[in-house]
Amino acid sequence: QKEVEQNSGPLSVPEGAIASLNCTYSDRGSQSFFWYRQYSGKSPELIMSIYSNGDKEDGRFTAQLNKASQYVSLLIRDSQPSDSATYLCAVGGGADGLTFGKGTHLIIQP
Amino acid sequence: DGGITQSPKYLFRKEGQNVTLSCEQNLNHDAMYWYRQDPGQGLRLIYYSQIVNDFQKGDIAEGYSVSREKKESFPLTVTSAQKNPTAFYLCASADSGNTIYFGEGSWLTVV
Numbered sequence: 459q460k461e462v463e464q465n466s467g468p469l470s471v472p473e474g475a476i477a478s479l480n481c482t483y484s485d486r487g488s489q490s491f492f493w494y495r496q497y498s499g500k501s502p503e504l505i506m507s508i509y510s511n512g513d514k515e516d517g518r519f520t521a522q523l524n525k526a527s528q529y530v531s532l533l534i535r536d537s538q539p540s541d542s543a544t545y546l547c548a549v550g551g552g553a554d555g556l557t558f559g560k561g562t563h564l565i566i567q568p
Numbered sequence: 569d570g571g572i573t574q575s576p577k578y579l580f581r582k583e584g585q586n587v588t589l590s591c592e593q594n595l596n597h598d599a600m601y602w603y604r605q606d607p608g609q610g611l612r613l614i615y616y617s618q619i620v621n622d623f624q625k626g627d628i629a630e631g632y633s634v635s636r637e638k639k640e641s642f643p644l645t646v647t648s649a650q651k652n653p654t655a656f657y658l659c660a661s662a663d664s665g666n667t668i669y670f671g672e673g674s675w676l677t678v679v
Contacts, residue, residue, distance in 0.1 A: 462610075466608075489666075490665070490666050490667075492667065492668070500672070500673070501658055501670040501671060501672050501673040502611075502658075502670050503670070504667065504668075504669065507665075507667055546610070546611070548668070550666055550668075551666075553599075553616075553618055553624075554613065554616055554624070554626065555599070555601045555613060555616055555660070555662060555666075555668060556666075556668055558603075558610045558611040559610055560608075560609060560610035561610060
């Protein structure tokens, strides 16, 4: 059984600070890693994807992957109130799509 | 615009009734998926299809059925055998890099 673990939160971060979201996964054969943002009552939207060890930056977002430790993280710099949402970590590598964590609820305090 | 269209957005089901959720995509993706999300819970895979006329059960397929007669369409039927169907249903498709994109979702409530 593939598992993806996230701290459910809520994680409260002051506006302008760095928000750090973490995720661990159980399947060592996983090849692809994603972060989705989900606002309440809405469907998830893709934020970042990462496939190899190291960091990947896109604007205010940085995804970090460490396959040896089976660990993925997402950093959000200069956090804004609009970043308040649930962030889903997803891990994949097979034909059955992605396995999702339960999400971390992030609150950015103005 | 390219994307995934789910309908209806809100649906109410009476006890013992079958209902069908529609999912259409114009992204030319081969792979399509149905997920269920309960409040405060993660996404759970119901069914998936990698190619037309072929589909596989996911982790929670009992009480659900699907068809894949066209590449663009992957409807989900929630049968009366599904005893607790109230949830948010998400249809998705994946590109060749296995990146999954979601439709806007359908809310199903049992009345």
